[in-house]
Amino acid sequence: MIPFERSFDSQLGLTYDRIEPEEVLAHLEVRPDLLDRNGRLQGGVFMAAAEGTASMGTAAGVMPDGMIASGMANDTSVVGDLTEGRMTVLARRRASRPDLWTWDVEARDGDGRTCALSKVLIAVRPRRGALTA
Numbered sequence: 049m050i051p052f053e054r055s056f057d058s059q060l061g062l063t064y065d066r067i068e069p070e071e072v073l074a075h076l077e078v079r080p081d082l083l084d085r086n087g088r089l090q091g092g093v094f095m096a097a098a099e100g101t102a103s104m105g106t107a108a109g110v111m112p113d114g115m116i117a118s119g120m121a122n123d124t125s126v127v128g129d130l131t132e133g134r135m136t137v138l139a140r141r142r143a144s145r146p147d148l149w150t151w152d153v154e155a156r157d158g159d160g161r162t163c164a165l166s167k168v169l170i171a172v173r174p175r176r177g178a179l180t181a
Contacts, residue, residue, distance in 0.1 A: 057100045060093065062137075064101075069109030072101040072139040078132050089130040089163070094155050095122050098166035101139035102151035106170040109141075109149070114175050120148070121169040133158040139168070147172050 052058050061082075066073040076082075076097065084090045099119045106117035136156050143150040153166040 056096065057104075060096055060100070062097055062100055064104060067104050067108050069105055070141050072105040072108075072137075074101050074104075074137045074139075076135050076137075078130060078135060083131070087131055089135065091124070091126045091164075093135075094126055094164035095124040095166070097135070097137045097155060098122060098124055098139070098151075098153040098164070098168050101137050101153055102149070102166075102168035102170050105139055105141060105151065106149045106172065109144070110172050115172050116175050117149070118171045118173055119168070120171040122166060123168075124153075124164055124166040126164045128157070128161055128163040130155075130157050130163045135163065145172075 061076040062074050064074045078089055082089055082093050099122050103117045103119055110117060137153060139151050139153040141149060142152050149170045151168045153168055154162060155164040157163050
């Protein structure tokens with residue numbers, strides 16, 4: 049494992065407010081370097097936040113058993129613009145099997161409007177050799 053400060057989620061600016069195996073809440077502050085050429089939050093940011101929150105929730109549930117969470121599929125639809133302020137991401141586990149967890153993720157703007165909806169599948173695998181820094 050690498051320190052969170054060196055992770056992609058950290059580089060993105062994703063801050064975790066609550067991590068539980070059933071539900072994860074996170075947020076990020078919209079920055080100019082996350083916007084597309086039209087001044088809107090780039091769609092990949094929504095996808096990354098959805099996968100990050102689903103992965104964290106799965107990891108919270110499976111790591112005590114020596115397993116790891118690994119992103120498998122991410123279907124994200126951007127349904128509203130976000131140009132500034134805070135994005136809040138709420139991931140809710142919908143189903144789980146020993147080898148696969150399914151999450152619904154919603155991203156909202158500071159006024160509570162839905163900006164993106166995601167369905168994320170997270171594979172659960174045995175931990176193999178440790179990563180090196």
